[in-house]
Amino acid sequence: MFKGAEQKPRNLQEHPQVAYYGTLQYPHRLNFYDKPPLFDVTVEEFETCALDRLRILAEIESSAARNRSWEETKSVTHTQCLKYLPLSNNSATKMDLNAQRRKDHLGHFVLRLAFSRSEELRRRFVKAESTLFRIRYENDDSMERQQFLDSRDFNWILVDKDEMSEYRKELSSVSENEKFFKVKWTRVPDLVEKRRVFLKGGWAYVPAREQASVVYQDFEVQLMGALEMTNRALPRLDEDNRLLPILDNLCKGFLSGVPSDWVASAPGKEGEITADMVDDIAKQHYPLCMKNLHQNLRKDHHLKHFERLTYGLFLKVLGLSIDEAITFWRKSFTGGPAETKFDKEHKYNIRHSYGLEGRRANYPAKSCQQLLVSDSASYGCPYRYFTPDNLQTALLSAYSSQGLKSSDIPEVMQTVRSKHFHVACTRVFEITHSQYNVKKGEGVGSGESVTHPNQYTAKSMEMEKAVKENLKGEMGMEID
Known part of the structure; x- marks a missing residue:
């Protein structure tokens, strides 16, 4: 079934695309996923299809944790599906329906492999998939929905x-x-x-x-039974070292509630941010994890290796150039290592993280998922690792000036106790950006939850910039 990444997947579309559903290899948008995908795929397609579907399932879980109404959940899920997993109706003759439905089919089965491993994963997967199926069922064209119902024997x-x-x-x-x-x-x-x-x-x-x-x-019962059967067959995958790391990563993402890494569509441009600007940006725009690292750096003039790596990659993606990064870290270590010691012990590592030394790789900043599954509270997600008292104190200390009140804390802590840590961070974003007309449930845009520290910061800076540009246009003056 699976080919190496250098091989191309077999083209399964044998019929010209027409509206009549009977000629499609995937006749219906609705699917009970009775049959596994019996076609060749690359390892890259294997992972990509699963990640895109996981984004949607994670947002469905997030909607439940955020107590969204059914209509709000439908709206957010529909938006996510259009972005990551579109399924056009049969009358959309200009769309490659088979390609869309092939991706949907494959992604479901990859996640089925990943989430059949434990009772908790199976339960959560069935609940999320059942919600997605219900949303699709309600939104489906009435005629096509009836065609789907007629195609199956429901024993009624x-x-x-x-x-x-x-x-x-x-x-x-x-x-x-x-x-x-x-x-x-x-x-x-x-x-x-x-x-x-x-x-x-x-x-x-x-x-x-x-x-x-x-x-x-019927969908829930059949899917749970299929997951239990898949679990019994999992030991056969132990010999495939290409797939197991992917499945492990998918599990971690689902358990942490965060689907995948955020990728900046427009990363910060080098030169836009200087070392002298970092303190102000940290005060106004950082999520709690990066605020914690920045405050510790300012307090101790030092961070441990993995703390420096995490914060340094965050600043890199934010738009701090290599020269400004060296300036920032040199000033931050004032009272710490001497000039020659800084150059010897730290300058190389900073250049390495920018891809200028060693393997010269372009290292990405760490995502919420990676911070949630890290082994250390010092550079991991504060919502997971801080004690309740310390977390409440840290939140009020960091965000009181941005509108977070003591009365907001119980709602945030409730999501923390239910282990929806990224939902807690998203709610803090909504509260602290209410001056930009961000309402509860909107997240960082279109209802999306926070999945990356750089996503949080970039969106916050974008909102502030938009307000300043509007004021500049209205008043004909510069706004600092």
């Missing part, structure tokens, strides 16, 4: 006229003027609990408007 029985007449009184108390289907009552426990069905002889009489509950329940 249409209640005939005689039976409708026999139980007319009981059925009318559930719903008027509707068709009814009957299924074993164990298949619709949610409807039984809410008394939305009529029960008789072990059967649940389900009105047509509640038919979706049967579909959702």
